Amino acid sequence: MAQDADQAEEARPAGRKRRIAGKSAGILCIALLLALAIAWLQRERIVDDVIADELAKRGIEATYTVESIATGRQVLTDIVIGDPALPDLTIERMEVLTNPRFGMPELRELRLTRPRLYGSYRDGQASFGALDPLLFTDGEEPFEIPDLSVVIDDGRALMVTDYGRVGVKLEGAGHLRGGFSGELAAVAPEVDASGCSVREASLYGTVAIDAERPQFAGPLRFARLLCEDGGVEVAGAGVELVLQAERNLGNLSGSYDLAAESVAISEIQAALQGEGRFAWRDDDLTLDYDLVAGDAKTPYADFASLAVEGRVRATGSFAQIEIEGDLAGEDLRMGPQLDGAIASLAEAGQGTLVEPLVNRLGLNLARALRDSRIDGSFNLRLQDGRASLAIPRANLRGQSGGSILSVSRGQATFGDGGLPRFAGNILTGGEGLPFIRGRMEQGASGAVEMRLAMREYSAGASRLTIPDLIVRQTAAGGLTVDGSAIASGPIPGGMVRSLAVPLNGSVAPNGDLAFWRECTQVQFAGLVVANLTLERDAIRLCPEGAQPIFRQTDAGLRFAATTDSLDLAGRLSETPLRIASGPVRLAYPGTATAQNVDAILGGDESEQRFSFAALTMTLDGGDPSGAFTGGDIKLAAVPLDIGDADGGWAFADGVLRIDDAELTVQDREGPDRFEPIIARGASLVLADNVINANALLRNPGTGIPLSRIDIRHDLDTGAGFADLDIDGVTFGEALQPDDLTRLALGVVANVEGTITGNGRINWNEGGVTSTGRFSSESLNLAAAFGPLQGASGTVEFTDLLGLTTAPDQRIRIAAVNPGIEVYEGEVSFQLVEGEVLQLQRASWPFMGGTLTMRPITMRFGEAEERSYVFVIEGLEASRFVERIELGNLAASGIFDGTIPVIFDADGNGRLENGLLMSRPPGGHISYIGELTYEDMSFFANYAFAALRDLRYDRMEVSMNGPLTGELVTQVRFNGIGQGDTAERNIITRAIADLPIDMRINIRAPFHKLITSIRALYDPSAVRDPRSLGLLSDDGVRLREAVDQETVDVMDAAAAAEAERELQQRLDAEPGAEPDIQDDESDDLP
Structure with missing residues (x-):
């Protein structure tokens, strides 16, 4: 019983606990239900407070209306986020579907009706205004697609960017991690970015999400894309896109199918279509392409079609790019730039060996490219500003299948700051095209070396061979060139045969050219310019100082070279020619100079020499011109030389002109027949191989004009002429004949008067002829035989240069005084070779008779004795007395005789054996004046009165002695008797019958002789x-x-x-x- 009691007692407290616990739970449930009931009744205010607190906490300005709040469904309307005047987002209606659960409900679906989003993109930053705190956070978590369904009805957005405005429209529905599908559209009327502009761009397609992978399929189109700086223009283009992004949206893949009516990149233009796939993953791109360009046009070639297929790989956000592919083209044609370059080269080489070679190249290349095909492969790599292009193989084949161009193992590198680097092999050929074999390789030092050789390429008479050419790349990125070229064919005005030119020089990284830094020998087997032919020879050209002979920089082209001398031989037409010179310097732009130039035409017997102390020519890209000094011209056929010639020359339109030249014309013969004469302002024109020249010749001492000369010479035939026109040369104090010719010395002096006339000199292959006619109306001079006045007439030369006249040239002489003045005479003579003067006849009326000079031959310039023999016939004593003004004398009788006047080699004159004899029956001589001597004796007056009138049967007058000294005149009378007026006395009667021989000697200077004769009877004459x-x-x-x-x-x-x-x-x-x-x-x- 006790045990039961204990057990019962222990059990009671437990039951109470259960009852208390049960009551507490009931009370809690009642309280929760009460709270829920209160919250449900206040749900709209609570939700409003929660949203408002959350927006306020994030600093977002927004207004909205809560339409309804229900379990698993909330509806807001009239949502405005941002400034109501300029909102960043508006949503007409938003419905949120949730799954109720303990705590916060689970968001299941979001439904948006007519949302409108406004954003911007400025300076690389995107912004959506008040939404930025929600969209852009500092979190480092990877992007993750929200786990909910979305329904968007008529959603739209507008983005305002630095490049233009973009409008977007989106409709769709489905779970964002799988199952969403819809339609997306975007338009951009005008977009400008990075120097490019896009017009009327649009994007339209379907969007979907599968396994958190967004997808898009649809076309991207635009009317025009233009990048002026890059030379890119695309028109009528569209790309069909299929895109798929990974879950993190960082990787992308897809395919494309594009077509463009026209794509132009720089000078390349084509219609383009193609397709391919691509993938972008972890900043790396892989793209396959298969493109076909139709009717493609490039500066150098056009294609009916050009297909390229391959792959593009880019890594490190395009830090490294590799493009590989195969290409195939059909029906190539020369592009305008290549065609134009060939035409321009032919035009630039017009008249040279380049023209036929280039014309043949262009014609055969155009023929070979018909229905041609090109195929090959390539690999292009780009990294750090450098580019490397590899061409394993490339072949261009003609219609017959023969190779026109073949490239193998090609390699090119760009972007090191120097010239591109090349390697590989090239081979050109084809019917009528040059055969070129080249090999490029990179040596152990890294330098690229290219060896080229071109077989002889010919067109007509033009030929070009490049036996060897080595192009090396230096460590600095430049190039050196070493090789030679041999060319034959036409050059301007002629032909060149086997011209061998060494090619050695360099190309700097910046493109500057420098050739021939050392002395270079240029050889040719033959050179023909016009009718000039040069035989095989070589010219050694040397640079000046440290500069190369040829330079090409941004400042322009420079050419400067020197040679110590020239020694060239050849022919001018069929005439042998030799050209020699001293130092020669060429400078372009600048001046070309040549010293001591000597050109010899013809052989020893027909030598024509053109010599110049200095020749200059201005080289500035215009017509050549220059000057010459110290010119000497000697033509074998013409015995006159041109010397000391200075002047300027110019060559334009095929015509050589010399203007304002000064020169000296002198006799080639020794000793000179003519004194040198000069010309100022002389001019010459050489056109069509004919020389026309003119000058005014002057006396060098006085500048007095002598003659105008006009010359014409045909270089083809060697024939020509010179016309001399003497308007009037006046002799006087300023000018004498011995100023013009030494032959006048000792012959004439003190010449006064004017000479006019003209002459003509002709020359041809048969020799030289010259004629002339010279006249004077009145010429006064002093001759060896006495003063001469009023000489007039015309002298005709049959050999003007040889100073030979026609026979029997006649000059009228108004007066001459060989001791006794005579009038109105005429002289006949002939001049032979300027050395011999033949006085054939000279005669004057002389005191009732004639005075004639016998023929005489004089040799000029020789020391010889000359004898002038004057013959007197029929001299009347009465007229003689009258002429010499012996007023107190009267005489009669007719005399004949000779008076020889002889000049020795020193020019001293004398009368020798002069003799006058009276004709029978003699005459008389009487004194008819009054006696004037008052102191005469009786016998003297008596004798004089008896002898004042004498009759003679014979009278002789002989004369001997020097002209400049005392002349002895002997007068001898035979058969003397008294005249009618003489007084007769005892003495006269005593001697009347005696034979009387009376002799008188007179000693006096020649010019006092007549005075002495007068003094015999008239002392007043003394x-x-x-x-x-x-x-x-x-x-x-x-x-x-x-x-x-x-x-x-x-x-x-x-x-x-x-x-x-x-x-x-x-x-x-x-x-x-x-x-x-x-x-x-x-x-x-």
Whole structure:
């Protein structure tokens, strides 16, 4: 009993506990239900407070309306987030479906009606205004797609960016981790980014999510894409896209199918279509492509179609890119730039060997490319600004299948700051195309070396061969060139044969060219320019200083070279030619100069020499021009040389001109027949191988114009002529004949008068002829035989250069005074070779008769004795007395005789064996004046009266002695008797029947002879020696002689006292008068 009691007692407290616990639970449930009831009744206010607190905590400004709150479903309307005036998001109606659970309910589905989102993208940052705190957090957790379903009805967004405005529309429904599907559309009327612009771009397609992987399928289209700086333009393009993103949205893959009406990249244009797949994973891109360009046009080639298939790999966010592929093209054609380059090269080489070679190349290349095919493979790698292109193989084949261009093992590297690096093999060929074989390889030092060789390529007479050419790449990225070229064919105005030019130079990394830093030998087998042919020769060209001969930089082209000398041989037409010179310098732009230039035409017998001390030519890209100094021209056919020629020249439109030249014309013969004459302002024109020149020739000492000369010479035929026109050369104090020719010395002097005339010189292969006619209306001069006045007439030269006249040239002479002045004569002569003067005849009317000079031959320039023999026929004594003004004498009789005047080699003249004889029956001589001597003795007056009128049967007058000294004249009378007026006396009657031979000797200078004869009968004709200063007043001799100039001065001063001085002479002592007849006259024969 006790045990039961204990058990009962222990059991009671437990029951109470259960009852208390049960009551507490009931109370809690009642309280919870009460709270829930209260909360349900206040649910909209509670939800509103929760949303408001959460938005306030995140700093988001928003307004909304709670439409309804129910278990598992809440509805908000008129949601506006951000500034109500410019909201960032508006939602007309949002319905949230949840699954009730303890704690926060589970979000099951979100339904949005007409949501409108507004955002921006500025300076690389996206912003959605008040939504930014919700969208952009600092968390590093990977992106995860929300686990809920979404229904979007007419959702739209507008993004305003730095590049343009983009509008988006989205509709769809489904779970975001799988099952969502909908439609997406985006439009961008105008987008500009990074120098490119896109117009009328649109995107439309379906969107879906499968296993948390978003997908898109649909076309991307745009009307035009333009990148002006990059030269890219795409029109009418569309890309059909199929895209799928991974769960983290960081990886993307898909496929594309594109088509573009026109794609232009720089000068490349084509219609493009193609397809392929791509994958972007962990910043790496893999893209397969299969593209076809239709009607592709490039600057160098056009394709009917060009297909490229391959793969693109990019790693490290495009830090490294590799593009590999195979290409195949059909129906190639030359592009406009290649075609234009060939045409321009042919045009630039017009008239040279380049033109036919390039024309043949262009014609055959165009023919070979018809229906041609190209195939090959390539691999392009881009990294760190460098590019490497590998071409394992590439072949261009013509319609026949023959190879036009083949490349193998090609390698090119770009972007090291220098020139591209190349390696590989090339081979060109084909019918009518040059055969070129080249190999590029990289040496142990890393430098690339290319070896080229081209077989002879010909077109007509043009040929070009490149036996070897080595192009090496330097460590700095430049190139060196070493090789040679051999060319034959036309050049401007001629032909060149086997011109061998070494090619050695360099190309700097910046593209500057420098060739021939050392002396270079240029050789040719033959050179023809116009009618000039040069034989095989070589010219050694050397650079000036440290600069190369040829340079091409940004500043332009420079060419400077020198050569020590030239020694060239050849022909001008068929005439042998040799050209030699001293140093020659060429500088472009600048001046070309040549020293001591000597050109010789013809052989020894027909040599024509053109020499210049210096020749210059301006080289500035325009028409060549220059100057020359020290010119000497000698034509074998013309015995006149041109020397000291200076002037300027210019060459334009195939015409060579020389203007304003100065030169000297001189006789080639030695000693000179002509004194040098000069020309100023001379001009010359060489056109169509014909020279036309003119100049005004002048006397060098005075500048007096002498003759205008016009020259024409045909270089083809070697024929020409020169016309001389003398308008009038006046001789006087400023100009004398011996100023023009030494041949006038000793022949004529003191010439006064004007000569006019013209001459003509002709030359051809047969020789030289020259003629001329020269006239004067009145010419005064002093000749060896006496002063001559009024010479007139025309002289005709049959050989003007040889100074040979036609025979019997006649000159009229108004007066000549060989001692006694004679008038109105005529001289006939002939000049032979400028050395021999043949006086064939000279005659004058002379005192009732004639004075004739016998023919004489004189050789100019030779020391010889010359004899002038004057023949007197029919001289009337009465007219002689009248002519010499012997007023107190009367004479009669006819005389004949000769007067030889002889000049020795030194020019000293004398009369030798001069003789005048009276004709029968003689004559008489009488004194008809009054006696003037008052102191004469009776017997003297008696004798004079008896002898004042003498009759003679024969009279001889002989003359001998020097012209400049004392001349001895002997007068001999035979058969003397008294005349009718003489007084007869015992003496005359006593001697009347005796034979009387009377001889008289007269000694006097030649020019005083006539005065002395007059003094025989008229003492007033004798000058008072005191008046001449020969004697003093007391008869003392003061000097031996007095010159004529002094006498003339005295006469001018004492003319008024002539009569008084004559009376003083008569009153002087007898010794003061000169002897008329010396005592030794009796001793003469």
